[in-house]
Amino acid sequence: MNKTMTKISVEDLKKRCKQVRRDIIDMTYAAASGHPGGSLSATEIVTALYFGLMNHDPKNPKWPDRDRLILSKGHASPLLYSVLAETGYFDRKLLPTFRKLGSPLQGHPDVRRLPGLEASTGSLGQGLSIGIGMALARRLDKKSFYTYVITSDGETNEGQTWEAAAMAAHHKVDHLIAFLDYNKYQLDDSTKVICDMEPMTDKWIAFGWHVQEIDGHNLDEVIKAVNKAKAVKDQPAMIVAHTVKGKGVSFMENNNHFHGVAPTKEEYEKAMKELA
Amino acid sequence: MEKKLGKATRDAYGLAIVEIGRKNPDVVVLDADLSKSTKSAGFQAAFPDRFFNVGIQEANMVGVASGLAAAGKIPFISSFATFLISKGYDQLRMAVAFPELNVKVVGSHGGISVGEDGASQMSIEDLALTTSLPNFVVMVPCDEFSTRALVMQAAEHKGPVFIRTCRPKAPIVHNEKSDFKIGKGVLLREGKDVTIVAAGLLVFEALQAAENLSKQGIQAGVIDMHTIKPLDRELLVREAKKTGHLVVAEEHQIWGGLGSAVATAVSQEAPCRMEFVAIQDTFAESGLPDELLVKYGLTAPNVEAAAKRVLQAPANAE
Numbered sequence: 285m286n287k288t289m290t291k292i293s294v295e296d297l298k299k300r301c302k303q304v305r306r307d308i309i310d311m312t313y314a315a316a317s318g319h320p321g322g323s324l325s326a327t328e329i330v331t332a333l334y335f336g337l338m339n340h341d342p343k344n345p346k347w348p349d350r351d352r353l354i355l356s357k358g359h360a361s362p363l364l365y366s367v368l369a370e371t372g373y374f375d376r377k378l379l380p381t382f383r384k385l386g387s388p389l390q391g392h393p394d395v396r397r398l399p400g401l402e403a404s405t406g407s408l409g410q411g412l413s414i415g416i417g418m419a420l421a422r423r424l425d426k427k428s429f430y431t432y433v434i435t436s437d438g439e440t441n442e443g444q445t446w447e448a449a450a451m452a453a454h455h456k457v458d459h460l461i462a463f464l465d466y467n468k469y470q471l472d473d474s475t476k477v478i479c480d481m482e483p484m485t486d487k488w489i490a491f492g493w494h495v496q497e498i499d500g501h502n503l504d505e506v507i508k509a510v511n512k513a514k515a516v517k518d519q520p521a522m523i524v525a526h527t528v529k530g531k532g533v534s535f536m537e538n539n540n541h542f543h544g545v546a547p548t549k550e551e552y553e554k555a556m557k558e559l560a
Numbered sequence: 561m562e563k564k565l566g567k568a569t570r571d572a573y574g575l576a577i578v579e580i581g582r583k584n585p586d587v588v589v590l591d592a593d594l595s596k597s598t599k600s601a602g603f604q605a606a607f608p609d610r611f612f613n614v615g616i617q618e619a620n621m622v623g624v625a626s627g628l629a630a631a632g633k634i635p636f637i638s639s640f641a642t643f644l645i646s647k648g649y650d651q652l653r654m655a656v657a658f659p660e661l662n663v664k665v666v667g668s669h670g671g672i673s674v675g676e677d678g679a680s681q682m683s684i685e686d687l688a689l690t691t692s693l694p695n696f697v698v699m700v701p702c703d704e705f706s707t708r709a710l711v712m713q714a715a716e717h718k719g720p721v722f723i724r725t726c727r728p729k730a731p732i733v734h735n736e737k738s739d740f741k742i743g744k745g746v747l748l749r750e751g752k753d754v755t756i757v758a759a760g761l762l763v764f765e766a767l768q769a770a771e772n773l774s775k776q777g778i779q780a781g782v783i784d785m786h787t788i789k790p791l792d793r794e795l796l797v798r799e800a801k802k803t804g805h806l807v808v809a810e811e812h813q814i815w816g817g818l819g820s821a822v823a824t825a826v827s828q829e830a831p832c833r834m835e836f837v838a839i840q841d842t843f844a845e846s847g848l849p850d851e852l853l854v855k856y857g858l859t860a861p862n863v864e865a866a867a868k869r870v871l872q873a874p875a876n877a878e
Binding site: 348394395396402403404405406407410412413414415416417418419420421422424425431443444447448450451454455 | 588609610612614615617619620621622623624625626627628629630631632633635650651653654655658659660
């Protein structure tokens with residue numbers, strides 16, 4: 285049972301993604317800061333999860349049987365805030381308060397301030413571990429919910445990611461589905477230049493995970509991969525999603541300047557025209 | 561006061577969590593491949609389904625505990641205090657303290673009384689690190705009775721707790737009937753001239769020092785300040801006003817531990833002369849626990865000398 289939307293077509297999801305991208309540009313422009321690049325790259329993944337795949341109830345954010353999503357790459361907060369607002373966790377009117385004093389929409393997610401958040405993130409590499417804890421609690425309580433973790437290529441530089449990778453496989457943690465938003469960039473430069481983690485997929489296979497590799501902007505592939513991952517037993521599931529940093533805004537695509545820089549007025553207008 | 565050794569506080573912890581586990585099915589225990597030393601292994605034997613050995617990975621263990629707590633469990637996580645706090649610090653900050661989750665962090669092998677294993681295994685910075693984290697309760701019980709009581713209360717307390725346990729058998733200070741409450745110091749001995757505020761192993765040393773001082777006509781009070789945070793300001797201020805002289809004794813670096821906490825508290829409401837018995841900004845080494853405590857100045861004679869120093873010191877110019 286999906287309490288938000290029972291059926292949603294890929295065409296509808298595409299429209300949602302466009303709205304989410306507009307929100308990301310709007311929010312970072314209004315805040316004059318934030319991280320558009322890595323928010324745009326994970327847009328299809330997070331939108332498909334909340335609008336079509338996850339079992340959740342925006343009117344009852346603490347529902348014990350809900351599916352959980354941890355945004356381990358917490359700097360992609362504009363993406364998550366947009367999706368949570370669109371699905372009805374809070375009023376869209378809050379979106380322009382992003383990063384402003386007193387706003388529940390903190391620069392990086394703060395679980396105490398906003399309904400719908402499952403973890404406070406922003407220190408990279410922590411989300412998988414938290415997800416394992418939730419998945420273990422599910423197993424102990426014999427519940428059926430899934431825990432999703434959105435992690436990134438940059439986060440695989442962190443040692444904790446691999447502690448979690450080893451431990452989850454050893455303890456046969458299932459109902460844990462991670463997405464690796466593989467947009468090939470981190471803050472300072474491309475992953476190739478800074479700390480190349482290739483062969484990425486082989487690493488996760490070697491650590492004992494059920495691994496799929498998809499185009500992270502192809503909604504059909506995202507949906508298919510999640511449905512396959514949900515059926516995996518006694519093993520954590522990793523979906524390595526190849527994505528484009530800044531996806532959807534021509535001059536932001538593969539342009540790492542927009543990792544953590546908001547658009548200027550001219551850039552903003554150009555971006556919104558493209559996303560109209 | 562006669563020295564009667566009881567259980568090590570780590571042993572008392574191991575027994576207490578089994579007791580708690582029997583009462584509360586939501587209690588789970590995690591360890592990072594040191595369960596035989598931290599004594600969480602007893603819980604594994606009693607409740608194998610609720611015990612997770614994560615391997616030698618403290619950072620991940622803290623994160624997993626965060627997720628378990630977010631989903632309604634009460635995780636007790638153990639390792640040597642120095643590894644758990646230092647290697648898991650970012651996770652304790654971001655995934656436990658910040659979201660204020662119900663995780664109980666129990667670090668064993670606190671202080672230099674670890675002994676032969678040497679400096680790398682000794683936790684003498686843990687109180688500075690954990691008291692810096694908002695929302696954390698920080699405790700150092702001194703014997704088996706206070707450990708049992710405080711671990712039980714930690715399970716009932718909603719929110720993050722750090723408890724330091726120690727390796728050697730601990731001298732008995734309290735008894736089954738002693739009254740403990742998180743955040744409330746225990747005044748073990750009334751004093752007139754000076755008050756000794758101690759935690760952990762130093763509580764017994766403080767009592768011995770007070771006994772020797774009384775033979776020399778100095779009436780020293782002794783407080784078992786088992787909770788470093790939140791600190792019992794009321795008791796401290798009352799004692800500081802009464803005796804006007806404080807000695808703080810702990811098995812921790814001089815910076816950032818109980819001494820710093822007490823100084824901050826009394827400087828605002830009852831400034832008075834203070835002396836500190838602690839590790840003097842150095843690392844320790846291998847040796848027998850008793851030899852190390854003597855070498856690094858953490859015994860009853862050191863506390864006694866500190867009390868005399870604080871009494872001889874000229875009063876602050878008004």
